Amino acid sequence: MQDQDKGSEIKTKPSKTRNLFGFFAFAFTVIAVTLSLFQLYSAGIQPFSAIYQRCIHITLIMTLAFLLFPATKKASRQKQDIYFYIDLLLIALVFLVGGYIIFYYGEIIERQGDWTTIDVIFGLVTTFLVIEACRRTIGWVMVIICLSFIVYAYFGPYMPEFFAHKGYSLERIFTLLYLTTEGIYGLPLGVAATFVFIFVLFGSFLQKTGGGDFFINLAYALTGRMTGGPAKTAVLASGFMGSVSGSAIGNVVTTGSFTIPMMKKLGYKPHIAGAVEAAASTGGQLMPPIMGAGAFLMAEFTNTSYLYIIKVALIPAIMYYVTVLFFVHFEAKKMGFLGLPGDQLPRIGETLKNGLHFLIPLGILIYVLVRNFSPMMAGFVAVVATFLAAMIRKRSRLSLRDVIDALALGGKNAITVSAACAAAGIIVGMVSLTGMGLKFSSMVVSISGGVPLIAIILIGLASLVLGMGLPVTASYIVLVILAGPALIEMGVALITAHMIVFWYSQDANVTPPVALASFAAAGVAGANPMRCAFSSWKIAKGLYIIPIIMAYQPLLLNGPFWEVVRTIVFSTLGLIAFTAFLEAYLFHRTNIIEWIFMGVAAFLLLLPSLYTDLIGVVLFFGVIFTQKLIWKEEWNGLPGLQLSKKNLADAFQGRLKVS
Missing domain, CATH: 1.10.246 (Serum Albumin; Chain A, Domain 1)
Incomplete structure (x- = not known):
């Protein structure tokens, strides 16, 4: 009963977002659709230079963030109060500082190093806006980390001897963050503004056309009759959905809305049903081809082809799902749970007949990637292929309203990851400016005595701490720029080091006390959030073991x-x-x-x-x-x-x- 009460609390707590209506709901849709169309245009028709691509992207993203996410819990979600008008002022500032880059960047480049007062002030304002957007969408942890790095850059001479440096002026700090591609408009935002967004949009179109339902029904048809069938369906469906969405929470709220009630009906306790879904959905960020933003970031950080990243990531991801499947199987056998009767399951033949055309975009996506097209072009082709494939069957055909909804959904779904990547640019910029990464790596090497296993354990512990307040993308970026070089210095291969850090960063989804995917699953299951989180943490133990195997054995196809x-x-x-x-x-x-x-x-x-x-x-x-x-x-x-x-x-x- 207590579990149900806690679940009710989760469902009824105030929404994190505003309920927009009237003109502002229309404005939000127009901006989100404009963002999606801009991304499609730049991906498949006319690419933009890095600074313009990233500036336009984050300008529209921050506009959406300030419209959708209110400043405080006190701010009304239903009406236009004082907080709403403050947010309109912030949006005006967003367009001011964004427009300055877009219209005057040529002049800015010509006077590089000879910065004006306006340059510095706008740099300060932009940094504030990015951090504020990050606070609203992600929370205080990322904000504190960003501010700590800025303080570290400014007060370098006063730091402990090991971490001390000469220190940098506010002019140097804010102009680097605002007017170069080494700060806010750096690599993390570049990945979010190109590869990540186009695949988020691909997932939105797949969801809108009914492709998500097809993958869930296919999973039911394949596993529903087995021992613990609904739980195995959750694992398989999350693998299918995760391979294209790359979002753990997205998986939970889509596949979980079907699988969790079925698991409870079979006899699974609510917190176990939610935990299975959360652990399985976490694998969505590990399973190619999308892997959240991780695959794209890794390809850029390591200067490796995206196709190679997804090739070496496939086997470890499958092994993770095998681990979760066997946990589900043993739990079902232990509790005596059988599969569902055939009359409660979709027929596999009928399921394939109704949804086989949804495999066409995935096939085209894989083909285009194998042909060595850029991920942006591959994503563009996949979006177009999804739209055209949906036209084959009447039930999946999109109306103009559906297309607009899909475009708007793509813009909305990208807000959090883009805000996180923009804020991560602040960290990357300050680490690059101060040399903090080398100092931190030296410390890890010193503490571990040069033993990779000890260093990996330290990184795992660091991921536990970061995972309590950061989403996966931000956690990966912070860990890899600080601790990644330490592993490489100890002889761990570049790709392997990045893959280890990326896997450990997944703890952001299942680590108590702030396990976002687990809490989302607890809400669907009506379970105690902490019991659900600890159970999913147990089920997802493959996250800790498989990276160690990567370090010591050729799991990433890097051997005979x-x-x-x-x-x-x-x-x-x-x-x-x-x-x-x-x-x-x-x-x-x-x-x-x-x-x-x-x-x-x-x-x-x-x-x-x-x-x-x-x-x-x-x-x-x-x-x-x-x-x-x-x-x-x-x-x-x-x-x-x-x-x-x-x-x-x-x-x-x-x-x-x-x-």
């Missing part, structure tokens, strides 16, 4: 073929064994001896040695043997077995029924 195959096979067995160890269940509940053997098997299978792998396999299959052949719910004997009844009873805790 058979070595890669061995790593994939034995590591997957190790993850399954680890899940069985956590759940104390395989085919039946494990006794203490089996449980210990399973834990040892998991540990050995995850070590980077063929010898330990072989010993681990023997232990793992030994437990399978005892569970399947030696003891069952009813003991029927085993020919040739030379064990006394007393030995068996002692060994298996008296759980055998000896005839």
